[in-house]
Amino acid sequence: MDSDTLYSIGELSRRTGLTVKTIRFYSDKGIVPPADRSPAGYRLYGLDALARLELARTLRDLGLDLATVRKVLDREASIPEVTEAHATALDVRIRTLRLRRAVLRAVARHAPTTMEMDLLRQLATLSRAEQRRLVSDFIDGVFEDHDINPEFVALMRSAVPELPDDPTPEQVEAWVELVGLCQNADFRDTLRRMAEDQAVEPSPQDIGALHSTLNRVMGERIDEAVSAGLLPASAKGEALSDSLGNLYAHAFERAGESDLRRWLLARLRTTTDPHAERYWQLLATINGWPASPALAPVHSWFTTAFATGDVAITKG
Known part of the structure; x- marks a missing residue:
């Protein structure tokens, strides 16, 4: 034709x-x-x-x-122009559908409270930027008019929850619990105390790596002591807590100071606050980070050892 x-x-x-x-x-x-x-x-x-x-x-x-x-x-x-734009829009739609699927499965796993249902609804409808803003607004509120430790605040801002494109129901539940925790007045007070404590104490350059090493060593040694049935007041327990005390003293350059025991006890009480520990556990779940061991039992053992008054702290 x-x-x-x-x-x-x-x-x-x-x-x-x-x-x-x-x-x-x-x-x-x-x-x-x-x-x-x-x-x-x-x-x-x-x-x-x-x-x-x-x-x-x-x-x-x-x-x-x-x-x-x-x-x-x-x-x-052009065809390439419009198809690329459409593919991008589909990416957003797919992420939204995957998130809603995870939210529905999280709801199906247990009967959420009214507050949890409201947070789940928000999660299913908020953009990623809006999800981040929930935590950033929380940090702004905690440290408003408390210019005590800019480095600590920067650390909190750098560790934000980021749900993956295809989250699991466990990650959704962790996000809901974390946002709920951010609304807890006791947790807000804990963060302020932590910032105040660390603002007045000299810290090594790589504080994150140091704490990781200290916690790992403390965990290993105290696990050995518990397995052996040692108590903090026993001879071997005293030697163990002595070595841990020296480790902290050397790391923070506080060896030989008369108030080191009191400083360590105050620091341990702050770092083992259950709200703070739970926050980091939830953050790890949401972001898919390796799970951190529960440090409360470790620090509790260490605190008991120092609280007996039988532990000498000297430069190692």
């Missing part, structure tokens, strides 16, 4: 497999404009209508809206 061949809607339907109703709809929307009309007034279409209909069907099957399809057909937008 030559370029002057014209097709009726019925002929286009037979050639494309689209219904007459669909082609008429596309024609009304300007997707496939008629090239002419028959003597009886029926719409007739040129050869390009076949190509336009095939492309329109493909783009619609991919989920593009009619306005975008028309822009492509009228050369107002």
